[in-house]
Amino acid sequence: MGKRINMSGDERREYIVDLLKKSDKPLTGKKLAEKTGVSRQVIVTDIALLRTSEEPIIATSRGYMYYQQTNQKDTFRKVIVCKHTPEETKKELELLVDCGVTVVDVIVEHPFYGELTGSLMIKSRYDVEQFVLSFSENNAALLSILTGGIHLHTIESDSREKIDAACNALERAGILVTGNN
Numbered sequence: 374m375g376k377r378i379n380m381s382g383d384e385r386r387e388y389i390v391d392l393l394k395k396s397d398k399p400l401t402g403k404k405l406a407e408k409t410g411v412s413r414q415v416i417v418t419d420i421a422l423l424r425t426s427e428e429p430i431i432a433t434s435r436g437y438m439y440y441q442q443t444n445q446k447d448t449f450r451k452v453i454v455c456k457h458t459p460e461e462t463k464k465e466l467e468l469l470v471d472c473g474v475t476v477v478d479v480i481v482e483h484p485f486y487g488e489l490t491g492s493l494m495i496k497s498r499y500d501v502e503q504f505v506l507s508f509s510e511n512n513a514a515l516l517s518i519l520t521g522g523i524h525l526h527t528i529e530s531d532s533r534e535k536i537d538a539a540c541n542a543l544e545r546a547g548i549l550v551t552g553n554n
Contacts, residue, residue: 378410385409386419390428390439399436399494431492434507438494450477450529451536454550455543456522459515465548466501472539473530480525481516491516493526523550 380388389405402413402420409416420437423430429440457465469476476495483489495504508515517524530536543549 380409382419385411386423389416389419390423390430393430393437393439394441396439399433399438401436405437431494433492433494434513435500435503438492440494447531448529449531449533449536450527451540452480452525452527453540453543454523454525455548456524456550457517457548458522459518461548462515463501463505464546465543466495466504467498468542468546468548469526469528469539470495470497470501472542473532473535474528474539475530477527477529479516480527481520481523483519489516489519 388409392405392408393400402416405416406413420430420432431438431440455465466476476493478490478492480488480490493504495501507513528536528539530539540549544551
């Protein structure tokens with residue numbers, strides 16, 4: 374799709390939704406701005422307006438995604454508690470995706486702000502690499518830094534067995550927090 378310019382705000386937002394729905398990877402605000410001929414700040418506003426109109430758009434560290442949730446009947450979700458050092462982040466995420474689960478988000482309980490959630494949508498080792506690269510390139514800190522390494526993940530899969538396998542892998546690695554820790 375080429376660059377589209379001279380669109381009304383409604384047309385541009387409709388085009389953004391179409392781009393996100395058709396993309397198999399996250400699209401950055403910069404890329405959306407280039408495709409629509411507006412500034413990145415206009416895209417940020419457009420995304421906020423789309424979210425208020427209940428479009429399921431999420432912001433990840435790699436860009437915006439249209440979250441097309443699968444049939445709930447075929448999807449299993451679980452919230453898990455993990456604890457590890459920042460250096461073990463890649464290992465944790467690889468263990469999860471290698472078991473066939475998607476890491477939907479990360480959640481920490483901040484003493485002042487309360488619950489903070491970051492959308493991740495990490496499904497593959499490629500996604501893990503991009504996530505880790507993005508953090509190193511941007512010199513960013515993980516949310517778990519705020520809580521001494523303790524954080525929650527919502528994980529999702531098409532089978533309960535994959536969720537169980539992921540939890541077992543994390544427990545063997547000493548990353549999963551259980552009632553026994």
